[in-house]
Amino acid sequence: MALWTMILRKMANNKWLQLNLWFGLTVCVALFSSMPLYSEAILQRTLLKELQLLQSQSAIYPGFVRVSSTVSSSKMDKETYEAIARADRFVQTIPDRAGLEALSFYQQRFTQKMKVYGADASEQEKQSQKTAGSFKSLSDMEKRVRLIDGRMPVDRMDGVFEALVTQKFLFATKRGLGEELVAESPEEDRQRFRVVPVGVIETDPAADPYLPYLTTEAEDGFIIPFEQFEREFTKGGKARLTDLEWRFALNYEQLSVDNIDQFIKANADIRRYFRGRLGVEDVNVPAIETIASYQGKQAKLDVMMLSLYSPVMLMLAFYLYMAANLIIERQKTEISVLRSRGASRLQIMTAYTLESVLLGLSALAAGPFLGVSFTKVLGASSGFLEFVQRSALEVSLTSSAYKVAAIAVCAAIMLILIPAFLATRVSIVGHKQQMARLTRMSFWHKTGLDVILVSLAVYLLYNFNKRQEDLKRLALDSDALQLDPLLFLMPALFALGGGLLVLRVYPWFIRIIYWAGRRWWSPALYNTLVQISRSSGQYLTIKVFLIMTVATGLFSANAARTINDNMESKIQYGVGADIALTTRWESDAPPPLLPGSPQQSQTDQGFAETRRIQYTEPPFQPFQELEGVEAVAQVFKKEEVRFSAGGSGTSGKTMLYGIDTMDFGKTAWMKNGLLEYPINSYLNLMAPNPKAVLISRSLANAAKIKPGNPIRVSWDGLDQVQFTVFGIIDYWPSWNPLPAGEAKDGKAAEPHLIVGHLGTIQNRLAVEPYEVWLKLKDDVSSQLVYDQLAERKVQVTSLRDAKQELILSKNDPFRLAINGVMTLGFVISMLISFFGFLLFWVLTLSGRTLQYGVLRAMGIPFPQIIGMLVSEQVFTSGAAVIIGVLIGNLISEMFVPLFELSFSTTERVPPFEITYQLSDYMQLYSIVGIMLTIGLLILGYRLSRIRIAQALKLGEE
Template sequence: MALWTMILRKMANNKWLQLNLWFGLAICVALFSSMPLYSHAILQRTLQKELQLIQQDLSVYPGYVRISTSIASDTMNEETIQAIQQADRYVENIPNRMGLDDLSSYRMRITQNLKVYGADATEQEIKAQNTYGNFKAVTDLEQRVRLIDGRMPNPDRNDGVYEALVTQKFLLNMKRDIGDEIIGFVNQTKEQFRIIPVGVIDTAPEADRYLPFLVNSSGNGFFIPFSQFEEEFIFGGKIKVSSLDWRIALDYNQLKVDHVDHFSAVGNSVRSYFQSRLGISSVDIPSLATVETYKEKKEKLDVMLLSLYSPVMLMLAFYLYMSANLIIERQKTDISVLRSRGASRLQIMLSYTAENLILGLTALAVGPLLGVWFTKLLGASNGFLEFVQRAALDVTLNSSAYKVAAAAVLCAILLILIPAFLATRVSIVGQKQQMNQLTRMSFWHKTGLDLILVGLAVYLLYGFNKRQEDLRKLALDSDALQVDPLLFLMPALFALGSGLLILRIYPWFIRFVYWIGRKWWSPAIYHTLIQISRSSGQYLTIKVFLIMTVATGLFSANAARTINENMENKIRYAVGADIALSILWENDAPPPMAGPSGPVGGEGETDVSAGPPKRVQYTEPPFLPMKELEGVESAARVFRKDQISFSLERGGDGSAMLYGIDTVDFGRTAWLPSGLLDHHINSYLNLIASDPKAVLISRSLAEANDVKPGDPIRLKWEGLDQALFTVYGIIDYWPGWNPLPILGSPAADEGETAARPHLVVGHLDTIQNNLALEPYGVWLKLKDGTTSGDIYEELSTRKIPVTGIQDTSQELIRSNNDPFRLAINGVMTLGFVISMLISFFGFLIFWLLTLSGRTLLYGVLRAMGIPFRQIIGMLVSEQLLTSGAAVLIGVVIGNTISKLFVPLFEMSFATREQVPPFKIVYQLSDYIQLYSIVAFMLAAGLLILGYRLSRIRISQALKLGEE
């Protein structure tokens, strides 16, 4: 008990230092615990959003499960009946096995096809009738369909007649009405069934929003009660049952990232269960493909988070070590006295271990809660130090967070104990000797760590640059936004190594400054220069703090800005405008002539008399309504045709993509960033506007075929005669066109420079008049304040038949919600904020302790007659030559690592799709924001230090000296 009392008293005597150390531990715990929390929360959000996109893209409920199987057996024997019953029980248990609630489900049974005709049909009508139908049964049918006419069937009828529900279309095909008896004839067994339609049904979407039963998609047939179907055909065996269907709607909102492996395993086991059990089976779980990618995503995200956190972890390690070292420095005399009086090193270390355990356990209690706040801060980040009103992440503390936090506390305590362990090796005599060795070299410089770190970073930089050049030259591809973790670790290593290297030289620079002006320096400056040059090791940690904070802050700002801008520009360029639409064109194309077993006609037969395929004639829909859409600033017709043929007068031909545009509308609507072309895009449009036969060609086409402006070029595609055009200009890029080498080309496979695609841009009207009228797309530029939803609603209101849509804003939203991009923006912001916090507190605690250690010195200086203004000048000049110099060094290093390492992020994008070219983005507002925060921190620190200095009294200082 006495030992604990001594420990608590010692902590109380150093309460501000202990509080500072506890703050570092709490931040450390919060940071580490936020890693699994953020990884889990962001993947959970992304999983839900990607599942929701299934409904948007495929028009299918994300929790949809459909199982369909044929029945191979011709008769309903005991074995088949038992297999069907087992399958029913198995499917019924699928929701429980997946751990998701069953929102809706139904079963459907279908018999083999019957030839159907009216009971009163003549022999001639029977022969001419070519209508087929079958018996169908759906569980809870009366609750899933809408009865248009008639009544529901009676399953208890015992006169051999089946009452059934049918669709209006089927009745029209049969040329019969409700109540008319229909005969169903089985060709194989010659058996007949008497059927009377008693009601007409239609789809009732409102009956089930998860699994609406689409009546028309079920084809022709007779819907009878499910119980009657089971009794007559499953157990009775009166006709062959051809197929079974089970459909389930699971509550996908309950699916958690932790359970995706289990969900995938159950989904695959369902497929295995129905494989050849009853017949040919089909299992459709649309969400399975999305879910199966999440294990790999989680692993990659965890690695990325670790690499993103590495710089701030390094800062925290420095902070904790500095705080612990400051505490030990004040207690070294006590430790040496205890050692001299017989205390063992183990006893002293046990006391410090107990002291740090108290701090660690209290930090472990608070840190994870702070980690939850950190995680929510990460989720709201949309860029470096940019926050948006995004839905808050669903964050809950779990065992993984506490395990990581406990491991972080343990490692932090071991780090904190290092200064105490080193201090226990020194006797009281050695302690007095060390106090007088102000100029001893630091451990980092003794071991040459600065040179090692810089060399390692440069070596890795060379390897990454070599790899990037290979990707660019050979048009090799890489996954979109899969960032190599070393891209974040390398700049931190380089910044640390460069900072230590400059600080190795900096004391010599101070001595040189002192030597130059030694005859003119005022006493205050003289004292400051002597103090800094002789006590360089004393300032090392705080200067490294500031250098790392500023350097990594600049790198984070430039890296985040570059990644965000390049991803957004790529999306805008690929779409070409705010919205790109495909509109339905009426045409005379014949319907596909394919039956169940393939094309009509014998296999291998060829109609030698058939000529070339007839060209499809299209009817152009009106374009004016697109321009008149409310919220549309401008609209343009854009015709794009792949693989058109070109030929040149001097020889040479090939294939290219053809663009047909209206120059005025296209110039107002299309998006192209400045700097991609030699001149503004409107200059090229004006160039060709005067001549209907004028075209622009890509530089790849011009260089490959030695084409110059003024040369004629002939264009055509299959089934057309050539049309003559004239080259007016050469371009490198065009909205929506990818000029990069073709992936997988023979040249690329052989390790050579890959072939580049070609482009021709001409007038749409000329192309339509001289070549052919074919469907074009419509590009829209929206007015400020207009949303995509407004345009969608108006398109629906005007009943414009849209067949395809590319929406820049929606693509940008998807990109912004990418877990890797969210991680980059969030962690870079959080890392900088934490770095600034610990730098501020470290700055304050360092200088406050330094001031308290110089109380006697300042008192003596005041007693010697040096005015307070000069003492303040000494403090300010010391700050400028230490903290100010560190900030300046950090700016230089930050700009250097931005220029060296930010270009490497080009490898993080799909090389094949990175158009416009990757560019480094520097924004003045980022620098102003960063410098303002650093300046505020230093100014606040100086004000606090000045206030503390003004409180020093000469009499107290001199009395302290006497004691």
């Protein structure tokens, strides 16, 4: 009990220090717990959104499951009946297997097709009648169909089947309701069944919004009561069953990321069970591909978030260590006295361990709830320090979040106990010696940790760049590179090592300033320079802390901005304009024939080779009249076009673009810096000459062509047409210049491009379908264009919308994680930096109360005391901020290219480029400036409260 009393009293005496330490622990817990919370919440939201998109695009409920099987048995014997019964029982377990509630269910059975004719039909009518239908059963028939005429059938025992039919089938039988029909089996026994249609039905969507029964799927047949079908056919065997079908509508909104594996396993179990058991199976789960794409995605997202959080975690670890070290520094005298009076190191460490456990448990109680708030911030970010009104993430605390939080608390407790463990090794004499040796070299510099960290970061960066070059050279996908999460920790390690390396020589820089102007410095500045040069180790912690804050903040800003800009540029470049679409062209092409048909070989050898397909160009004016469209361009694209160079005689295949230079220049999107000159300069160059073309640099190098040389172009069934090369280009809107295959020599083959006038190509070669590119006016939605195209009945065959693709890209879980973690990491870094700044300087001022009291007693006015404080801040905190900016820019140049791995190797067009934005720097400088200003005001206020007499009395004691 005495130990607990001592611990509680010690914590009460240092409540502000303990509060800072608790704050760091709580933020640490919140940060770690937010990782599993975010990955689960964001993947859950995107999964549901993709399933909803699937429903809107294909008009199929995402929870739809259809299982059908043929019945291969030729007789309905007991063995077949028992197999069907077992299949029924298995189907009933599907919702439990998938872990989802069944919102709706029905099943159908089908007999073999039978010849149908009227009971009063003559022999001639029987022979001419071609109508065929089967007996069908539908569970819950009364609730699923809409009766438009007649009544519902009843189960009769006199050998006559009452049935429901569709209007189309009733017309085919040439009979009316109530008139008896005969269904004649095709089997050898020619068994006949008497059927009376008593009702006409149609689909009733309102009967079941999740799983409507569609009468249009199987219109030819008699629907009889399910129980009657089971008695007469399934058990009775009066006719052979050919098909069985079960349909479910599962509640897909209950599908969570955690039970994706269960759903996929259920799908595999269904397919495995029905494979060959009754006959040929057909399992249709439309959402399985979408759901399967999320398998393992959470683990990858967790690894990426851990990698992205690494700099912030290092900052938190540094903060916790600094706060614990400052607390121990104030208590070293007490610890050394306890040691001199016989207390063992174990007893002292036990007291500090219990104290840390109390703080850790309180942080564990509050941290996960703060982690929920962090998760919501992550979900609302759309860019670095940019937030949008997006629907809030549905976040709930889970056991995995508490497990991660508990691990983080344990690791943090071990970290903050290190200073206490080191302090218990020092006796009271050693403690006094250490207090007198403030100029001693720090542990960081003694061990050469700064050089080690910088060397390690540079070495890993070198290996990474080397592997990147191999990927580009071999045109491999980025998945071929096993991404090491430590690569994302490297910027923080380099910032720490680089900061320590600069601070190794920084005291010498202060001494040079001191020696250079020691005759002219004012007393305040003179005292500051002496204080900093003689006690450089005292300021090392806060300077390293500020350097890491500013450097990682700049890295986060530049990394997030670079990723966002490059992804948006990739999408806009790939589309070429705001919207790119193709429409249906009329042609004289023959209809497609089934493979193996007698006419197929004739077509392959004759028609396609002797006569070209003639197309009729649809009117272009409707596109020019669209409201909200700023510019429209016709862009003809043709692959596998043959070329031959005039002088070198080189020939090969290339991509051919045909454009109208004026319209193309107004419509196309092109990133600055990709071409040697602005794109409009190239368009103006080729505009006056209809035979002018631009060629890609790959084509120029392969064929040894220069501007002014002729080049001939043609494709199947056309004569060659000569053009003149006017320019060489490296990129062109929507054209990918990166290798996309393997050449014979093992190297990736580079694609080629020729850009010419559309009018010349159409006049001298052929008129073939082209794309229509649209540039929309500012603040015009794509939906406005879609509505106008539908209103004008324009038959669009393909469409790419850059705006919609950008929206989908911004909602990608991995991109949301990058933007959210970068923003959250920066905010947390600034927050803990502010608290660390105040904590350090308040304790420093408290320790130098006697010094400031003596200075005031000597007659130095209070403004000069404030000047000393400001100049001390400039040479410590201000210098650390400047060093942090320089290191932040350096690590951005070195490590931001790591994020190029998020793009596929063949899709890195335009080239990955580091993006800097002045607003990000202004935000950083503003936040740091406000932090330092507030800190100085608080320090100045505390300094003004120092009483000289009290300080001198304290010194006498």
